[in-house]
Amino acid sequence: MSKTYFDETHCAIGHPKSTFMQWMLTIDHKRIGIMYAAVMFVFFFVAVFTAFAMRLELFAPGGQYMDGDTFNQAFTLHGVIMIFLFIIPGIPAIFGNIVMPLMIGAKDVSFPRLNWFTFWLYIAGCCIALASLFIGEGVADTGWTFYAPYSMNTGTNVIMALVAAFVLGFASILTGLNFLVTIHRLRAPGMTFFKMPLFVWGIYATAWIQLLATPVVGITLVLAILEKYFGIGIFDPAKGGDPVLFQHLFWIYSHPAVYLMILPAFGIMSEIIPTFSRKEVFGYRTIALSSASIAGIGYLVWGHHLYTSGMSDIAKTVFSFLTFFVAIPTGVKFYDWVATMYQGKIVLSTPMIWALGTIITFAIGGITGVTITMIGMDVHLQDTYYTVAHFHYAILGGVVFLLFAGMHYWFPLVTGKMYNETKAKIAFYLNFIGFNLLWFPMFIAGYYGMPRRYFDYLPEFEIYHQISFVGAVIFIAGLIYMFWVFFKGWTKGEATTPNPWNATTLEWHLPTSPPPLENHSKVPYVDFDPYEYKHGEPVVKFNYETMQRID
Amino acid sequence: MGHEYVPEIAIDRDGNQHEVQGWQGDYYGGKLGFWLFMLTEVMMFGAMFLSLAYYNSLHPQDFLDASAGLNRLLGGTNTVILLVSALTMGLGLLRMRAGDVKGSKLMIWATILLAVAFLVIKGFEWTAEYHHGIFLMHDKLLPESSLPFGQKLFYGLYFAMTGLHGFHIIIGIGLMLWLLKRINAGKVSTEHHILHWNIALYWDIVHLIWVFVFPYFYMIGAGGATGGH
Ligand code: HEM
Ligand SMILES: [Cu+2]
Numbered sequence: 001m002s003k004t005y006f007d008e009t010h011c012a013i014g015h016p017k018s019t020f021m022q023w024m025l026t027i028d029h030k031r032i033g034i035m036y037a038a039v040m041f042v043f044f045f046v047a048v049f050t051a052f053a054m055r056l057e058l059f060a061p062g063g064q065y066m067d068g069d070t071f072n073q074a075f076t077l078h079g080v081i082m083i084f085l086f087i088i089p090g091i092p093a094i095f096g097n098i099v100m101p102l103m104i105g106a107k108d109v110s111f112p113r114l115n116w117f118t119f120w121l122y123i124a125g126c127c128i129a130l131a132s133l134f135i136g137e138g139v140a141d142t143g144w145t146f147y148a149p150y151s152m153n154t155g156t157n158v159i160m161a162l163v164a165a166f167v168l169g170f171a172s173i174l175t176g177l178n179f180l181v182t183i184h185r186l187r188a189p190g191m192t193f194f195k196m197p198l199f200v201w202g203i204y205a206t207a208w209i210q211l212l213a214t215p216v217v218g219i220t221l222v223l224a225i226l227e228k229y230f231g232i233g234i235f236d237p238a239k240g241g242d243p244v245l246f247q248h249l250f251w252i253y254s255h256p257a258v259y260l261m262i263l264p265a266f267g268i269m270s271e272i273i274p275t276f277s278r279k280e281v282f283g284y285r286t287i288a289l290s291s292a293s294i295a296g297i298g299y300l301v302w303g304h305h306l307y308t309s310g311m312s313d314i315a316k317t318v319f320s321f322l323t324f325f326v327a328i329p330t331g332v333k334f335y336d337w338v339a340t341m342y343q344g345k346i347v348l349s350t351p352m353i354w355a356l357g358t359i360i361t362f363a364i365g366g367i368t369g370v371t372i373t374m375i376g377m378d379v380h381l382q383d384t385y386y387t388v389a390h391f392h393y394a395i396l397g398g399v400v401f402l403l404f405a406g407m408h409y410w411f412p413l414v415t416g417k418m419y420n421e422t423k424a425k426i427a428f429y430l431n432f433i434g435f436n437l438l439w440f441p442m443f444i445a446g447y448y449g450m451p452r453r454y455f456d457y458l459p460e461f462e463i464y465h466q467i468s469f470v471g472a473v474i475f476i477a478g479l480i481y482m483f484w485v486f487f488k489g490w491t492k493g494e495a496t497t498p499n500p501w502n503a504t505t506l507e508w509h510l511p512t513s514p515p516p517l518e519n520h521s522k523v524p525y526v527d528f529d530p531y532e533y534k535h536g537e538p539v540v541k542f543n544y545e546t547m548q549r550i551d
Numbered sequence: 552m553g554h555e556y557v558p559e560i561a562i563d564r565d566g567n568q569h570e571v572q573g574w575q576g577d578y579y580g581g582k583l584g585f586w587l588f589m590l591t592e593v594m595m596f597g598a599m600f601l602s603l604a605y606y607n608s609l610h611p612q613d614f615l616d617a618s619a620g621l622n623r624l625l626g627g628t629n630t631v632i633l634l635v636s637a638l639t640m641g642l643g644l645l646r647m648r649a650g651d652v653k654g655s656k657l658m659i660w661a662t663i664l665l666a667v668a669f670l671v672i673k674g675f676e677w678t679a680e681y682h683h684g685i686f687l688m689h690d691k692l693l694p695e696s697s698l699p700f701g702q703k704l705f706y707g708l709y710f711a712m713t714g715l716h717g718f719h720i721i722i723g724i725g726l727m728l729w730l731l732k733r734i735n736a737g738k739v740s741t742e743h744h745i746l747h748w749n750i751a752l753y754w755d756i757v758h759l760i761w762v763f764v765f766p767y768f769y770m771i772g773a774g775g776a777t778g779g780h
Contacts, residue, residue: 107573110580177587185580189561189569211587215595223602223711230687231694232707234602240700245605249598523571525563548562 004416004514005030012116027112028517032119033097034414039123040086040094041483047081048476050074054455055472058465061457071455072141073156077133079144080161084168085126087399088257089175091264092210093122095406096179096203098414102507103197105188105526107518110181118174125167132160143453145254146221148235148246152228159228166221169214172260176210179203188506191526197505198287198530202267205291209256209263209298217253220246244309251302259298261395263291265402266333269355272409273337275503276352277344278536280529283336290329297326307378316375323373330366334359345536349501350424354405357432361397365390368443383453385464386446389439397435404431404482411489412496413507416514419489427485430478437471504538505530511544522547578745585749589756596760599712603767606704613701618772620685621709625676626769629669630761636665637758644751650741656734659727662754666724673717677710686710709768716764719757726750 011025023031054074057064066074101109109115133139140161142151151158183204187196196204223234224246233239235246274281281287303311303319311319337359346352368390372378381387412418442450445464450457457465498513511521524547532539541551556575560568574580607614643658677686684690687710691698730750733739739746 105571110574110577111584112574173588173591177584177591180587181580181584182574184583185577186572186574189571190563211591212594215591216598219595219598222715223599226711230707230710231692232687232711233694233700233703234707234711239694240704242605242609245602249602252598523559523561525561525569527563546562549564 002512002516004512005517006514008517010112010517012113025116027108027116029097029101029108029112029115030414030515032115033094033099035119036089036093036097036122039126040090043081043085043126045479047078047086048479050078050081052472052476054078055465055469057455058457059469060465061459061462063456066455068455069141072143072453073139075453076141076143076161077139080129080140080165082395083144083257084165085129087261087395087403089122089168089172090261091268091399091403091406092175092179092203092206092260093119094403095199095268095410096175096206096264099410099507100179100200100203101182101186102413102510102515102519103200103505104183104186104191105506105520105523106182106186107520109178110185111178114174114178118171118178121167121174122171125164125171128160128167129164132157132164135160145250146224147250148224148227148241148243149237151224152236159225162221162225162228166218166225169218169221172210173214173218176207176214179207180211183207188523188526194285194288195526195529196288198270198281198284198291199264199267201288201291202264202270205295206260206263209260209295213253213256213260213299216249217257220249220253244306244311247306247309248302251305252299255302255305256295256298258394259294261399263294265399266291268402268406268409269337269358270333271503271505272351272355272405273340274531274533275409275501276347276349276355277341278347278502278533279340279344280531280533281336282339282342283332284529284531286332287336290332293329294326297322297329301326304373304378307375308382320373320375324370327366327370334363349408350419350421350428351405351409351501353425353428354401354408357428358398358401358405361393361401361432361435365393365395365398369394381446383451384446385442385450385452388452389442389446392439392442397439401431407486409501410507411486412500412513413498413510414514415490415493416495416512417489417493418496418500419485419493423485423488424482427478427482430474430481434471434473434475434478438468438475439471441465441467441471502538504532504540509542509544509547520547524548581745582748585752589752592756592760596712596715596763599708599715600763600767603708603712606701606708610699610701610704613699614705615772615774616699617702617705617709618768618770620683621769621772622676622679623769623773625672626765629672630765632665632669632672633758633761636662636669637755639665640751640754644744644747647739647741647744647747652734652741655747656731659731659734663724663727666720666727670717670720673713705768712764713768716757716760719760723750723754723757726753 005028009022009026009028009031011022012027013025016022016025023035026032053065054071057066057071097109097115101107135157137156140146140156140158141154142158146158146162183200226232227234227236231239233241235241235243237243270281270287301319301323303315304323307316368386372381372387372390408419408424441464445461450461450464496513498510499508501508506524509524510519524542528540539551540549542548543550556573558573559571561571562568639658639661643655643662646655646658680686681689685692685706690696692703692706727750730739730747733746
């Protein structure tokens with residue numbers, strides 16, 4: 001047996017003997033990706049259980065277990081963890097790290113030590129966020145958007161939450177920077193930009209957003225901190241400031257941040273669909289370029305979060321108009337995926353059903369998004385459960401589901417083992433049914449006027465919340481079961497070959513599974529397209545000794 | 552990094568050899584990465600200038616009045632100091648590339664000295680403002696003082712932005728000291744001076760930002776308290 005990255009690693013400092021220290025100090029991109037995953041899913045479950053507590057409270061009208069203030073803190077904690085700790089950094093940090101370098105034939109990212117540092121910066125940010133729980137008046141109660149002037153006046157730990165968000169943002173910038181340089185510099189010889197796998201395109205577009213948008217929110221948070229600490233009146237109207245300016249600066253980042261989440265997720269979809277359709281992807285270039293154009297347009301539409309904040313009618317119309325444009329490249333991607341499947345030899349393995357399920361849930365999230373792009377509709381639906389349902393369909397049913405799809409897809413690559421297919425499929429159906437039961441009723445409740453962020457409601461909404469509760473129970477059970485299946489697979493699963501899915505991209509052309517320390521023992525020359533299939537079989541084959549083509 | 556990186560060779564179908572770019576010793580990648588990082592600095596200060604411009608449009612007269620109250624002599628002196636320091640830094644890099652390590656170190660020391668001078672002057676300036684009752688959480692900037700909102704915002708942003716810029720200067724001094732240490736240790740040399748290059752770039756951005764900060768805060772009120780129109 002040759003050695004894999006589980007057996008040996010490069011470290012940031014020295015050559016420690018203990019396995020534990022080897023993991024803590026590792027600069028191997030695969031190990032760092034795994035560590036991100038471990039930490040992030042712990043937080044994910046913390047946030048899920050906060051959400052469950054909220055659902056429990058909302059099971060019946062009136063206050064049950066918590067008062068309004070606690071509820072405010074609960075949804076803030078839930079939102080902050082889910083957004084800043086989990087899903088914005090999520091896919092880039094996990095799969096951007098683990099598979100992106102493998103896909104382009106690099107031995108590691110451009111700055112492995114910076115990568116290590118970034119991981120620990122992320123951990124520092126998490127610790128600050130957690131510390132705010134236990135210090136003083138407890139975790140912030142502002143919602144994850146920290147809107148001024150309320151955030152300037154509440155006595156809870158807003159400053160710590162802001163500092164945490166800033167540190168996490170800094171980590172995100174450094175990750176993006178590292179990936180941009182990696183993609184520009186370390187592609188295997190012969191791999192032009194239009195020979196890169198589509199996931200790499202997704203990461204590439206994402207990295208640009210990380211780099212250009214995050215500093216804006218970073219400085220906004222710094223200004224808010226200075227305002228709270230030193231009384232500079234930038235956002236508080238009582239001191240001459242303008243709270244709407246905060247909203248503008250916040251959404252200039254946070255709208256593109258929506259694409260930070262979804263573009264790498266789309267990248268995963270674009271890997272899975274051709275692999276399990278056994279067909280070359282339809283419209284490779286349009287998919288690649290639509291990622292870039294979504295990233296570009298995404299910059300110009302932040303104003304749709306401010307329709308009700310007293311913006312001029314002209315500005316509203318312009319923002320609404322521009323927002324519709326994002327739907328075009330998104331739609332293009334969807335058509336390309338469907339066209340790829342058309343007449344393909346579709347293999348319904350678990351990653352593929354996750355991807356197909358996501359097409360449904362994300363389509364619902366996307367279409368309801370278009371409805372609230374319309375100014376008139378939004379004025380009615382803003383801050384109702386319609387919006388809550390919309391973003392959960394988009395983020396949870398889009399991004400998180402695709403993250404899960406990716407976890408099934410790359411599981412054999414990372415672990416060298418296989419999970420139990422049947423059980424993994426059961427987990428999918430539990431998740432899918434539970435998810436729809438959980439959120440679909442909320443479109444209706446929101447349409448009839450159920451406001452968000454309320455811990456109490458009128459009796460007429462009870463039925464929706466109760467269906468939703470049942471959905472939440474099934475969904476959470478499904479999540480736990482899914483992770484159980486992964487755990488079993490990793491500890492007891494069968495060993496796999498390096499390419500169990502008959503996939504074509506470079507990360508599947510490794511000498512061993514799991515991969516060796518420095519990835520491809522020999523780097524191939526890339527003179528082929530990323531998804532070449534003929535009669536349902538991969539075209540390109542390698543001699544793994546020399547990494548030369550033998551087809 | 553110790554050991555030298557020996558580039559790997561990939562062979563295409565026709566048997567031609569292609570060198571594989573490794574992450575070790577990727578000089579160009581290091582420069583690219585730092586340029587990108589400097590881009591984030593520009594975005595960050597850009598957002599602050601955006602806020603500044605926005606409040607300026609709301610309270611034009613207050614801004615002119617407040618600006619007239621700043622010390623243009625000290626601010627101007629600092630601008631000259633910073634520009635000269637950019638020159639010494641650049642000369643240091645040229646010396647390094649020309650193989651004159653000693654001269655290069657001298658230039659870095661000169662830059663550090665100028666940077667310290669900048670901070671000292673800034674300190675005097677802030678102290679004087681403090682004695683005029685203009686300082687964060689102090690006297691005229693308190694919510695209950697009668698100073699117009701526009702002036703409070705101007706001074707608030709003035710302290711925030713010059714403070715953040717000063718913080719960058721401090722970091723810059725730290726970086727240069729570290730650079731000197733690396734040069735002495737032989738880790739930065741005529742052949743391997745990417746670190747020197749990047750720190751010089753950093754210093755350029757720091758002075759570039761100042762070139763915008765200075766006219767915006769100090770010069771718009773130079774036409775007198777009436778704004779000159
Ligand atoms: C286990 C599944 C989940 C459940 C049961 C759940 C439930 C909830 C509930 C009850 C609220 C409060 C709604 C309100 O009163 O306004 C909420 C808000 C929110 N959720 Fe989730 N959620 C889940 C997963 C997620 C995920 C995966 C994300 C994102 C990655 C997410 C992001 C958010 C955000 C950003 C808010 C708004 C918080 C705020 O208003 O400040 N949720 N969720
Ligand atoms: Cu948006």
